[in-house]
Amino acid sequence: RRESVMKYIPATHAERERILAAVGVRAVEDLFRDIPAEVRLKRPLDLPPAAPDPTLLAHLRALAERNTDCDRLACFLGAGAYDHFVPSTVPHLALRPEFLTAYTPYQAEIMQGELQAIYEYQSMMCELTGMDVANASMYDGASATGEAASMAADLTKRTEVLISTAVHPEYRQVLRTYTSHLPITVRELPALDGVTSVEAARAAITDATAALIVQSPNFFGAIEEGEALAKAAHDKGALLVVAVAEPISLGLLRPPGEYGADIVTGEGQALGNALNFGGPYLGMIATREAFVRRIPGRLVGRTVDTAGRPGYVLTLQTREQHIRRAKATSNICTNESLNALVAAVYLATLGRQGVVHVAELCARKAHYARERIAALPGYALAFAAPTFNEFVVRCPVPPAEINRRLLTHGILGGLPLGRFYPEYDDCWLLCVTEQRSREEIDHLVDHLETVR
Amino acid sequence: RRESVMKYIPATHAERERILAAVGVRAVEDLFRDIPAEVRLKRPLDLPPAAPDPTLLAHLRALAERNTDCDRLACFLGAGAYDHFVPSTVPHLALRPEFLTAYTPYQAEIMQGELQAIYEYQSMMCELTGMDVANASMYDGASATGEAASMAADLTKRTEVLISTAVHPEYRQVLRTYTSHLPITVRELPALDGVTSVEAARAAITDATAALIVQSPNFFGAIEEGEALAKAAHDKGALLVVAVAEPISLGLLRPPGEYGADIVTGEGQALGNALNFGGPYLGMIATREAFVRRIPGRLVGRTVDTAGRPGYVLTLQTREQHIRRAKATSNICTNESLNALVAAVYLATLGRQGVVHVAELCARKAHYARERIAALPGYALAFAAPTFNEFVVRCPVPPAEINRRLLTHGILGGLPLGRFYPEYDDCWLLCVTEQRSREEIDHLVDHLETVR
Amino acid sequence: MSTPEAPTRTPSLRKRPVPVIFERGAPGRVGYSLPESDVPEAPLDAVVPAAHRRSRPAALPEVSELDVVRHYTALSHRNFSIDEGFYPLGSCTMKYNPKINEDAARQAGFARLHPYAPEDLAQGALELLWELEHAMAEITGMDRVTFQPAAGAHGELTSLLMISRYFEEKGERRGTIIVPDSAHGTNPASATFAGYKVVEVKSDRRGNIDLEALRAALNRDVAALMFTNPNTLGLFEEQILEVARAVHNVGAQLYLDGANFNAILGITRPGDQGFDVMHLNLHKTFTTPHGGGGPGAGAVGVRAHLVPFLPAPTVERDGQRFTLDHDRPKTIGKMRAFYGNFGNLVRAYTYIRTMGAAGLREASEMAVLNANYLLARLRDHFEVPYDRVCKHEFVLSGRWQRDRHHVTTRDMAKRLLDYGFHAPTIYFPLIVEEAIMIEPTETESLQTLDAFVETMVAIAHEAETDPEVVRTAPHEAPVTRLDEVTAARKPNLRWRPEE
Amino acid sequence: MSTPEAPTRTPSLRKRPVPVIFERGAPGRVGYSLPESDVPEAPLDAVVPAAHRRSRPAALPEVSELDVVRHYTALSHRNFSIDEGFYPLGSCTMKYNPKINEDAARQAGFARLHPYAPEDLAQGALELLWELEHAMAEITGMDRVTFQPAAGAHGELTSLLMISRYFEEKGERRGTIIVPDSAHGTNPASATFAGYKVVEVKSDRRGNIDLEALRAALNRDVAALMFTNPNTLGLFEEQILEVARAVHNVGAQLYLDGANFNAILGITRPGDQGFDVMHLNLHKTFTTPHGGGGPGAGAVGVRAHLVPFLPAPTVERDGQRFTLDHDRPKTIGKMRAFYGNFGNLVRAYTYIRTMGAAGLREASEMAVLNANYLLARLRDHFEVPYDRVCKHEFVLSGRWQRDRHHVTTRDMAKRLLDYGFHAPTIYFPLIVEEAIMIEPTETESLQTLDAFVETMVAIAHEAETDPEVVRTAPHEAPVTRLDEVTAARKPNLRWRPEE
Ligand SMILES: Cc1ncc(COP(=O)(O)O)c(C=O)c1O
């Protein structure tokens, strides 16, 4: 037997024999006789050989080095995944094994740490979004938005959702997939000049519309006219769902709850979670008090024990699949609690001032980059609306070509929009976070000047 | 005020005012009036400006990358610091903040974890070395050997120590420094063909000799004739001190306690501690029951509490400086407990079988490399004695030159002995641990073939 | 067992509540450090118009770094984790989460990689995904595997949507999903979420699905049977081949809920048993940590006829180069943004490479041996509703204790906490009254299993001799039982700043 | 304060002993994974002769990886650390150890760097050492600094040996070191270890050294006065300049034990006060973690006349290149192998770069403010032997409680543990009966200081009203008071395998 296997399977040969004897069988095969012989595997699985730790770590180091990560590039790429600074407290605290290797807090009395941390996370999400209730997490921003659609349909008893094309394309794809076999039709509301037109929205919303779904800052980085859009929706009895893909923006921008959002979904990756090539990320969902019993996923509530001590429990579980089964508000079970904990530690570390500080840095640096690039001959801003830390540039050469050239200078360029918007194939979505120094921005601009 | 400072100094301006009021002074300066005005600093210290976390981490990453560490080279360099594989359990467990940020366990009742871990470490050291008692750690192998000399002088009431030139040159330097102002004279015993000559030792030991100090495996990688050397020392009433710079060897080799060592010192770095450019490392010292009250440093003992539960305490403290002051057995206070804990977790993880396994891998790979290099035209083994994982090669070109050439192929060559032994300036001390693959050894050999 | 204690007149430290983080700190205190802006100063209104800016900062904590460290360290000490003790949670496969997996996944080359980085910059990540897919296909006997699902239930939904597209392609519209009454709640919930009607089929006395009832329920409106095998009773469905035949006879698809895969690694493959599609919980069988509730990682394997419907993108290899194939005309689309919970996929890959084929089989053998060992040693003390050889887990009933001593399964579960064990899964599956579902996993030692048995027996004895101590348990936890009724009646779901 | 508890009949979990690791596991169990040998098989006797091999393997634990994880996790939960609570240990400067320091020091570029790597491969490490030396020289007012000492006491020895060489160079032989009666034990111990006779000088009523006694003790045989300033009473020596003059008048050297430097960062510099040589404990003032007893890092600063005697090697800069200078003809030699506790030097450097000049000064200001705050709030409840403005720490006496209520300082210290605080340093300095030495540091919040005050006052009250609960404390710890007498009489210093 290989140590690499034995170290995870403690039973020694002698112990295995003792167990067999206690169970009363001669060989372990006797325990598998209930499996029809014809489907019992007669051969070993065809897998790469077991690798001892040193060999395996060397292999994994080599794989990791075949990637070029954001420590090795100046990253101007965002589009739903953001390169923010993560304070040292975050991994040191959130990844403590007591949190990392715990299961869902079904035994509340011995999981008060997890439960309290999530209760605090819910509170922070409410503060950020301006909503009354936030849940303990969803899979990611896209799937949370998908769930919001059916939540809205249920709440309004209506069958159509209207989604702006300025919402992240992958969120829209997920929404379509999620609703494909539900009695919900998805209509897209074209965002013509980089923002969702309030007039178009008002015109498009009917009394069959369950919800208008927008993203703010939207996929083009522009800040939507939340208040007007909320009014447009509410006037027709529809709900406003606001997706927030870049929650750092909420350090500076008006919280959706303040301008009338009924449901806020979002992607919490930016709140201290690693880029991780796309996951695990953090699905956020928050809503108004009135809708609490329809919110999907877990909720932690504060209560007291028999001695009157404050304590925390999973609550309102009658919404959930393990109680309600086919009638549950969602099928979600395992969620992204650890990422929620990461967000909580991140927000606690930055705190009231730090969240404003980081948001302002993003906005100021992006604004500087935006103005400088706009001033370059051949380059122009695609849209006029105010932005946060992303903006769209029209380029004199194909954006993909620009990215290739920038890479040779250690710069990870923005997203060529043509991939998702054929009509914008000369457009380039740039992101500037607090991580980018003025020097890096100036380099970017200098190189752009040469690419014409 | 900068956040980088505020995050470590929680008092807000308002709180500072409250504190000043409670203390009853108007300004903090009032608390420094007892410092003569002429020596109060009138200017700010001239230091680099405070750096915010992201900037500072980038700077430190850059500094770290200006080094070429053993992840980026095939390391054949040892000479007192060894590149061994460190299982993932070691940092994950030993660096838990509960251990890392605790002080010396003066309040035993709330430090049972630390105390028990060190008690277990002491036990493991005894098992490895074959001695009765081991202490809770010394600074490093060299200083531990220095302390052993005065321990031996005390125990024997003799004034001379004899040390083989096959002991690590830096250990010998430290011994000289340590004893420079003590009534102890240090004599060196030349090791002519790579091992300490038993005859020479017998001849050199007088009845003024407190101890014969050898290292095994010695600095040249050779295994000393421990038994005969012990006899030579004991015949004249001297003690045998054995320094172990590569404790992994004890997985395979006879423990010094078995062949008559009276004091074993050593360097525990190899037991799971990082190379760390030379420190912090782990000073080991162990001895016989009879000498326990003369051993330097802390000892953890097992006892019971008032309810009869087993528990652990710092014990025999009357040996130590905080009780005995000028009459203490040593001046050591802060030691290397965390490195001892690292060694304990390492030894627990490898366990009874693993320590043998890693030792055999080292010996076999070094043996293979040694035979292959010996067979190369122009190269020869400097010495004949059996070795563990280091050996000395005579080279056709200056070793430093060989190292320069190997570096261009990603190989970190051995130590040119000329630096410490002018008479061996064509000699090269090579180390082969379990980390080196046959492929790397063959590359080394192939390149040597071209260097002639 | 118990030792005399000196008198204490202090409240137990462990039972002292930890204040919420909002109540720590002081106004104006900070725990972060960021640079000042290095770009030319512009009036904030020019950067973001005032109308779009928030009027007051979010009421987040105002704490120092040490405040943060103390708070979350204290909370971590009020948890129960695999690293601290035995976690026999049935159906959850709480096996050891190797530390090396963490070291692998936390490397900057993985953790700091942007999902939209050009493929050339992500070859290592793509290669890992490709290798992992092929390993999982071999382990399950499926033709292809997607890792887009974030968890098991997400995998269920993914699978059902693929099944729907499959029937659409064939021009059929089917509206029913069958689930056994022993199924996990996510099965029916996923079916509903996919727009299906759910029909439940009961189990027979041996704990298998009732074949007659199944046959009766099957018809041309049935899109699929969602089947868990070994099922949630920890029993292998002896008539699996008949089940498959019956399902396929009406042209329906056979779906495997693979949450219990830890029983059959290298022993039998769903692909060989006739399953068309299945999900795996990598956070169970493949050691990725549960993180206190998530993230997990789902994997969905399909037979060839369902491959066209896989979520996009897939990972493809040409020669030495790995690419993302977004051009999948028949795909159901996307189940989430990007490609999946990559960080956990690195962990699962590391685990598979550590174990190899023989190691994985050995894991299942020991998981099953350990479960049968516990069953053998507990059978005289608790009712055994389905008395068969079990797989990786088994289900007891607390009926004896309830009926004879008015001590419920919940009471006994809470009492276990006093002895330093996590409780088993209780009151699931629903078909067993007072259910106690125990899964030891292969990573627990015989010493731990024996200690658990002795404690269970001791508690069964307490139920007879000292029922009150069981009914009022736990006594050792930071809190005693919590008022869940009030929690649900008057929900307090967030801290609020005083205005 | 206390809350009613449900009855429990289980032994408290926290008080259950953790078995020694040797008693975990089972024969033949393993928790490691290494490759098999990949070199041509050779008979072991040919590799290492049997005569040199051990006859039986060392009786090390035989445990699985999970056994190891559970064991050390459990032990870690039986500790008390800065991350868990207030640690007012006088003289130890238990300030917060920043997490960023750990991230900096654990980088492979530092942690995996071989000490004998050619200088070209270690330029980053050498640059850091060079920068740190210059920062420390500026902070202390010394001309050069060595980081070779592993700790404070090691720095003391280093300094004394340099002083000896200095006098040798001058052809003098001096045999006496003077230490105040308030000095830390390492001072006289180091003096002895350096071959000196130790003469103790008493302190005066204000807690300064008694100048008359000092003058009387000074003569041409005195090599140095080892002086701690602020001293171990937490008081700044008001006559420091007279002391320096008196010492220098007999040609002796003035040595500073800089363990208490946290009081004077940026406020006053020993180099300006007339000190010739000094040590710093980087594990106190400069936030490197104590690791449960070590490793620390000592730094020794010297004025120009002692520079030639510094341990070798020193770090030098020429242009952009950094080198190790081993060629120091007058050096005392080496105090340990290689260059020092480098890993901790990275942490100290990171801390200094985080704080900057203003930040370091602010740290000392708040450390002193916090100490005076605690003194002001505790003065009515405990005897204050030296009633002066203190620096970063202060000393109380438990005499009132001892004499009036037969409750000792030790009792009160143990009682503090029940309330979740570490105890202050007690029975040191020796010149104060029933000494209670309290150092809050600047990193503790006002909320923590207030909670500590309330607890101290509550304990003083308990000493009057309920002395027994104090005398028998602690009650909340995993164990009650331990039998130290037996521990010393019949030492059990190791586990032994049964033969
Ligand atoms: C049998 C079974 N099916 C499905 C699930 C759902 O998996 P997840 O929690 O990963 O969504 C679980 C896990 O709770 C389970 O035990």
Ligand SMILES: Cc1ncc(COP(=O)(O)O)c(C=O)c1O
């Ligand atoms: C005043 C004083 N001097 C010297 C020392 C010894 O320092 P170290 O423990 O680092 O050897 C200490 C620390 O315990 C101390 O407080």
